Amino acid sequence: MNPARTLCFLLSVLCLAACASPTLVSGPEEAIRLAAAQPDGVYVQVTMTVQSTGTGNDSEAGIVFLNSEPDYRSPKSLNIALSPEIVKQLTSSQKIDPAQAFLHRTIRVTGIAKRYPIEFVDGPSAGSFYYQTHLEVHSADDIQVVE
Numbered sequence: 517m518n519p520a521r522t523l524c525f526l527l528s529v530l531c532l533a534a535c536a537s538p539t540l541v542s543g544p545e546e547a548i549r550l551a552a553a554q555p556d557g558v559y560v561q562v563t564m565t566v567q568s569t570g571t572g573n574d575s576e577a578g579i580v581f582l583n584s585e586p587d588y589r590s591p592k593s594l595n596i597a598l599s600p601e602i603v604k605q606l607t608s609s610q611k612i613d614p615a616q617a618f619l620h621r622t623i624r625v626t627g628i629a630k631r632y633p634i635e636f637v638d639g640p641s642a643g644s645f646y647y648q649t650h651l652e653v654h655s656a657d658d659i660q661v662v663e
Contacts, residue, residue: 538559538560538561538626539558539559539560539561540560540561541560541561541562543562543563543564544562544564544584544585544592544593544594545592546562547560547562547594547629547649547651548591548592548594548629548631548649550629551629551630551631551649552631552647552649554630555631556630557628557629557630557652558628558629558630559626559627559628559629560626560627560628560629560651561624561625561626562594562624562625562629562651563622563623563624563625563662564584564594564622564623564625565584565620565621565622565623566582566583566584566596566618566619566620566621566622566623567583567584567585567586567620568583568585568586568587568588568619569581569582569583569614569615569616569618569619570583570588570615571615577600578599578600578603579597579598579599579600579603580597580598580603580614580615581595581596581597581598581650582595582596582598582614582615582618582619582623582625583595583596588648589634589646589648591646591647593648593649594629594649594651595648595649595650595651596623596625596627596650596651596653596659597650597651597652597653598614598653598659599652599653602614602653602654602655602656602659605655605656606656606659609656610656617661618659618661621661621663622661622662622663623659623660623661623662624659624660624662625651625653625658625659625660626653626658626659627651627652627653627654627658628651628652628654629649629650629651630649630650630651630652631647631648631649632647632648632649632650633645633646633647634646634647634648
C-alpha cells in the first residue's frame with residue numbers, strides 16, 4: 517500500500533473512532549443542554565446520582581426510568597430509559613431490580629440523550645406540552661455504579 521493511501525486509511529479509522537466515542541459531560545445539566553441543541557440526540561457519557569425511579573406505562577410499558585431529579589417532570593431531570601430488554605439483561609446477568617438497585621446510587625451511563633415532547637392530556641394544561649430529556653441505554657454494559 518502506498519504511503520498516501522495508508523495515511524488516508526489511518527485518518528479514516530481515527531475519524532470513525534472519534535465519532536463512536538461518547539461526549540463526556542460534566543453532569544445531567546450539560547447532557548440536557550447538548551440534547552436541546554441536537555434534535556436527533558447526542559451520544560454522551562454522564563455520571564449522576566439517581567434521585568428517583570419509575571416505570572413506563574401505555575406505549576412505554578416495561579421501561580424503567582432512572583431520574584437525576586426527585587421529580588422526573590422537572591426540566592432539569594435527565595431520565596435514563598432502560599428498555600425491557602436492558603431490564604431483562606440486568607435482572608438475569610446481575611440479578612438486580614434496576615429500579616431499586618440504582619436508586620440513590622451514583623452511576624456512570626452511556627447512551628443517546630434526546631429531548632421528547634410530553635403532551636398533557638388532562639386538566640387545565642391539556643393540549644400543551646413540555647420536554648423531557650431521556651438518555652437511551654443500548655446495553656447493560658453501558659451503566660455502572662461508581663460509588
